[in-house]
Amino acid sequence: MVVVSTPDIAAIPLLPGFEPLVEAVGGNEHYLVAAKGAARLRLCLRAAPPQCPDCLIIQNDLCAAARLAAATRFERATRGLRLGPDRVASPSAYRRSRLALLLDIQDGIDAGMSPRDLAFGLVFPRHRPLAGATWKGSSERRHTLRLIADARRLVISGYRKLLRHD
Known part of the structure; x- marks a missing residue:
């Protein structure tokens, strides 16, 4: 997420071709996810004193590298340069395959599959x-039950947010 300090928080600095997907206002901050095709920009607009120029804020914390990459993408977008996929914010190949497996497991549960069917089918x-x-005491059963619990947690926590990149 790019943090922009600006005197006019109401004037959203949307770039040409970008459309807002999600907006939220909280206190003196305005959050925005803007999209142009598959490219996404996540902005946090903070109120600054009048007469101050717009500034990008990069906090020095564990996410500083990700914030710097997001600021670089924002700067490229403001100059009208092409944005490729956001590799920093995107899940890794392992994470994508695990999320797909968890959603497949949830679909199987919804279809009435037993834990044993899920274990040896998926x-x-x-x-x-x-x-x-042998099944009752197996590590396969314990692993499958952990994955079922993870799939249920994923659904309860709002897995559809993954699709919008909130």
């Missing part, structure tokens, strides 16, 4: 299904 598709007491 989680361990190359394993031979276990039966009886």
Whole structure:
């Protein structure tokens, strides 16, 4: 997210071609996610004293590198340069595959699949299904139950926000 200190917080500095997706106002800050095609810019506008020029604020914390990358993207957009995918804000390949697996597991639960069906249909598709007491005490069962709990937490916490990049 790019933090912009500006004297006129009501005047959103939308760049040509960018449209607001999400807006929220809280106290003296105005939050905005703007999009142009697949490119997204996340802005936080903070009120500054009159007569001050617009400034980008990069806090020196654990996210400083990500903030600097976001500020660079914002600066490129203000000059009308092409924006590629936002690799810093995008989930990694591992994270994407895990989220897809969790959503597949939730779809399976909604379709009435049992934990054993999920385990050997989605989680361990190359394993031979276990039966009886072997299944009850298996690490496959425990792992599958953890994934089911993660899938439920993902749905409860608002997984659809992933699609909007909020």
